[in-house]
Amino acid sequence: MARGKGKGRRGGKTPQNRDTYKVDIIEKEDMHNEKFEKYYKAQKILPECEWESFMESMRGPLPTTFRVTGSRQTAALLNETIQETHVPHLAGVVFEGEPVAPPKQISWYPDGLAWQLNVEKKVLRKSPEFKKFHNFLVFETEVGNISRQEAVSMLPPLFLEVQPHHRVIDMCAAPGSKTAQLLEALHAHDTITASSFPSGLLIANDSDNKRTHMLIHQSSRLPSPALMVTNHDASIYPAIKIPSEQIAFPSGTKTRVISKKQHQLLFDRILCDVPCSGDGTLRKNLGIWKSWTPMDGNGLHGLQLRILQRAMRMLKKGGRIVYSTCSLNPVENEAVVAAALKSIPDFQLADMSNHLPSLQFRPGMTTWTPSVDRSVVVDYSTYHDFIQSLPESKRADSKLLQSYWPPPPDEAESLRLTRCMRIYPHLQDTGGFFVAVLERKPSPVRVQPHSPNGPIVEGKRVAEPIEELDMTEQKKLKLDPEVGRATPTTESDLIEIDDAAADDSVAPPSEENVTELPTTEMTTPSAEDTPTSKKRGSAKTKGSDIHFKENPYTFLSPDDPVLQACILQLNLSQDFPATNMLVRNPTGDTIRSVWLTNDIVRQIIENNDYTRMRLMTAGSKVMAKQEGAAAKRDGAASQFRILSEGLPAMLPYIKPETILTADVVSLKILMENYYPVLSGFPGPFRSAIEPKAAGCIIVKFEKSQIEGSSLAHDLVLPIWKSNVSITLMIEKKAKSALSSRVFGEDITTAAREAAQKKRDTLAISESAGQGAEEIISTGTPPDGGEPAEPTKDV
Numbered sequence: 136m137a138r139g140k141g142k143g144r145r146g147g148k149t150p151q152n153r154d155t156y157k158v159d160i161i162e163k164e165d166m167h168n169e170k171f172e173k174y175y176k177a178q179k180i181l182p183e184c185e186w187e188s189f190m191e192s193m194r195g196p197l198p199t200t201f202r203v204t205g206s207r208q209t210a211a212l213l214n215e216t217i218q219e220t221h222v223p224h225l226a227g228v229v230f231e232g233e234p235v236a237p238p239k240q241i242s243w244y245p246d247g248l249a250w251q252l253n254v255e256k257k258v259l260r261k262s263p264e265f266k267k268f269h270n271f272l273v274f275e276t277e278v279g280n281i282s283r284q285e286a287v288s289m290l291p292p293l294f295l296e297v298q299p300h301h302r303v304i305d306m307c308a309a310p311g312s313k314t315a316q317l318l319e320a321l322h323a324h325d326t327i328t329a330s331s332f333p334s335g336l337l338i339a340n341d342s343d344n345k346r347t348h349m350l351i352h353q354s355s356r357l358p359s360p361a362l363m364v365t366n367h368d369a370s371i372y373p374a375i376k377i378p379s380e381q382i383a384f385p386s387g388t389k390t391r392v393i394s395k396k397q398h399q400l401l402f403d404r405i406l407c408d409v410p411c412s413g414d415g416t417l418r419k420n421l422g423i424w425k426s427w428t429p430m431d432g433n434g435l436h437g438l439q440l441r442i443l444q445r446a447m448r449m450l451k452k453g454g455r456i457v458y459s460t461c462s463l464n465p466v467e468n469e470a471v472v473a474a475a476l477k478s479i480p481d482f483q484l485a486d487m488s489n490h491l492p493s494l495q496f497r498p499g500m501t502t503w504t505p506s507v508d509r510s511v512v513v514d515y516s517t518y519h520d521f522i523q524s525l526p527e528s529k530r531a532d533s534k535l536l537q538s539y540w541p542p543p544p545d546e547a548e549s550l551r552l553t554r555c556m557r558i559y560p561h562l563q564d565t566g567g568f569f570v571a572v573l574e575r576k577p578s579p580v581r582v583q584p585h586s587p588n589g590p591i592v593e594g595k596r597v598a599e600p601i602e603e604l605d606m607t608e609q610k611k612l613k614l615d616p617e618v619g620r621a622t623p624t625t626e627s628d629l630i631e632i633d634d635a636a637a638d639d640s641v642a643p644p645s646e647e648n649v650t651e652l653p654t655t656e657m658t659t660p661s662a663e664d665t666p667t668s669k670k671r672g673s674a675k676t677k678g679s680d681i682h683f684k685e686n687p688y689t690f691l692s693p694d695d696p697v698l699q700a701c702i703l704q705l706n707l708s709q710d711f712p713a714t715n716m717l718v719r720n721p722t723g724d725t726i727r728s729v730w731l732t733n734d735i736v737r738q739i740i741e742n743n744d745y746t747r748m749r750l751m752t753a754g755s756k757v758m759a760k761q762e763g764a765a766a767k768r769d770g771a772a773s774q775f776r777i778l779s780e781g782l783p784a785m786l787p788y789i790k791p792e793t794i795l796t797a798d799v800v801s802l803k804i805l806m807e808n809y810y811p812v813l814s815g816f817p818g819p820f821r822s823a824i825e826p827k828a829a830g831c832i833i834v835k836f837e838k839s840q841i842e843g844s845s846l847a848h849d850l851v852l853p854i855w856k857s858n859v860s861i862t863l864m865i866e867k868k869a870k871s872a873l874s875s876r877v878f879g880e881d882i883t884t885a886a887r888e889a890a891q892k893k894r895d896t897l898a899i900s901e902s903a904g905q906g907a908e909e910i911i912s913t914g915t916p917p918d919g920g921e922p923a924e925p926t927k928d929v
């Protein structure tokens with residue numbers, strides 16, 4: 136339970152972040168908590184006439200909800216299957232004499248990609264129709280095409296409206312269901328087979344190290360060169376430096392560079408889905424019925440406020456923050472938003488009431504009375520009243536913060552707290568939730584309507600885009616020598632300073648919030664950092680965290696022999712971003728895996744100490760060494776293969792003529808055998824692949840509908856060619872899922888072996904103890920190499 140000190144406060148087991156699917160066993164009649172009812176009735180969170188219906192919903196089971204994931208095109212395809220095959224199949228099902236409703240689309244979720252299912256577990260287990268649908272859901276969830284996610288938890292990313300060029304940070308991201316949505320938005324332009332290369336960025340952060348691993352796992356379903364995962368306390372998230380754009384002022388035919396150094400990366404979009412008391416999740420986390428007290432929220436308010444304030448300081452002008460909790464407590468919600476808005480100028484609450492027209496919610500509260508102790512004492516309408524009630528000798532010791540209380544009515548009105556959104560369980564059969572959308576006012580840029588030479592900023596013409604080099608902020612710097620310890624005097628000296636440094640009223644208690652000015656070490660490229668150097672490591676700056684034990688990030692030189700061999704083998708196009716390939720060791724040796732990043736991720740790694748950021752992973756793992764003696768014996772020029780999960784990112788750079796085409800019959804052969812011999816494949820494919828050198832080959836299986844199989848769209852997959860056989864390089868589970876989709880059943884070797892094993896175990900237990908090993912297939916390739924069914928690289 137997240138109360139006061141201890142685990143809950145810093146990312147441990149707050150009620151809401153316990154395993155989502157775990158519910159405590161508790162009878163309906165025990166679903167009472169006097170304090171809860173007293174507190175929320177006193178807050179008047181709802182009109183009295185709705186109270187019973189609200190409490191009744193709180194005690195009812197939460198419907199199962201899920202979202203079809205992936206980029207628009209892939210999601211649309213699977214959604215069609217649900218809509219056109221499963222829903223009609225489930226319509227009219229009767230179980231134990233009662234009709235059971237098929238899944239229905241959540242009305243407010245765009246493109247109908249989210250679903251709700253109000254079905255008891257026993258129906259899923261026993262009704263043959265629902266059992267089949269359940270199996271489908273489990274299967275597609277395992278391979279990442281469907282994500283089980285609470286309906287209300289899908290809201291924050293929708294309000295952020297992320298676009299592929301946005302720089303985004305998810306401050307408290309684990310386990311990552313919202314991160315996945317943000318990634319999908321960044322990748323909105325992906326096609327069915329190829330990943331787009333978004334110019335934007337998503338940093339998914341969580342302070343809990345173990346939970347960052349859940350994040351990494353979750354996001355591996357949508358690998359992205361634009362993703363970084365960090366493990367930091369969000370309330371003191373370090374300023375990230377990136378090289379300044381070389382912004383030029385066109386004046387006649389000459390250009391004038393105004394900045395060459397570094398500035399702080401500011402974000403377009405920030406998600407603060409903060410740790411909270413989680414009482415909105417009572418329908419799922421039943422243990423909260425027993426343990427709830429108003430102090431849960433009080434204890435988290437300070438951290439929530441600091442996280443939001445840190446986010447506000449990292450936001451670009453014109454950018455947007457979504458602050459959300461799954462708590463109903465105004466102390467964790469409106470109180471945090473009000474205090475944050477009062478402490479940092481230039482922010483306002485956005486009116487999102489029409490954004491999702493069929494979403495039902497209630498406006499944010501403008502008055503409330505925090506409880507001053509565990510027993511729900513809610514008698515003080517102002518902090519002043521509360522302090523006055525204490526003996527004078529005790530006033531200084533009070534741990535309660537003024538910001539727990541609402542601002543005076545006129546201030547609450549001017550802050551427009553009613554623009555916050557409260558979602559209650561009885562409105563649309565969901566969990567309880569709170570969302571507020573904060574926008575930072577844009578820079579005063581005056582764009583001349585038909586200016587041939589771009590926009591005018593403060594009377595000067597500038598090249599587009601200005602990015603986050605904020606002229607007004609820089610001017611302020613010139614005037615104020617105290618700010619950021621810098622007094623740049625010439626335009627070429629200008630750097631953007633973290634404006635946290637300009638406002639110390641609520642600064643995080645750490646030097647972290649002050650952007651370091653460029654030192655010689657950071658601004659002068661070392662020999663290692665020059666483009667011709669062999670390996671380019673991540674920048675080491677002061678503030679390294681010696682306790683951070685992850686391996687370093689080292690970019691390969693574009694002429695690295697391993698990289699060159701891959702480029703040759705796959706015939707990659709000239710625009711392949713060879714400078715953005717990294718390995719995870721200090722020497723830059725290509726030992727096992729290679730990751731691909733986009734430009735902004737590379738710039739961040741090169742300009743920041745990865746230990747200071749506590750960087751857990753970056754980019755998308757695209758290549759891995761083909762292990763085993765067989766690979767060496769094949770004599771492949773490149774022993775590296777493209778990973779199936781990395782292929783979408785590499786595909787745009789693989790010249791089409793390099794990709795072999797095959798039909799669904801060949802796919803079937805590859806599914807049914809680990810190492811089918813080349814001579815067994817249909818003529819055209821066989822003659823195309825036989826002359827190819829050993830190593831990684833990319834094959835496009837063309838869409839087709841033939842008896843017993845249906846390949847709805849082209850499928851591009853990596854295979855490994857040995858001397859006499861080939862093998863499909865996709866992970867076991869993905870292979871099974873693909874088989875079920877294309878051939879209507881799991882025809883893979885693994886499935887056959889598993890079934891065989893089951894039969895054998897049964898036979899063994901029946902005839903007591905015959906050597907099982909003898910009859911279980913080993914899957915040895917005909918080439919005599921060791922069995923090497925690819926497993927997911929981690």
Ligand SMILES: C[S@@+](CC[C@H](N)C(=O)[O-])C[C@H]1O[C@@H](n2cnc3c(N)ncnc32)[C@H](O)[C@@H]1O
Nearest residue numbers: 145146307308310311312313342343368369408
């Ligand atoms: C509400 S959960 C986030 C859920 C997540 N956004 C999702 O959709 O899957 C809150 C998260 O905040 C993390 N957390 C707690 N204190 C933190 C802090 N100071 N900085 C960053 N993360 C923190 C917890 O570990 C937890 O994973």
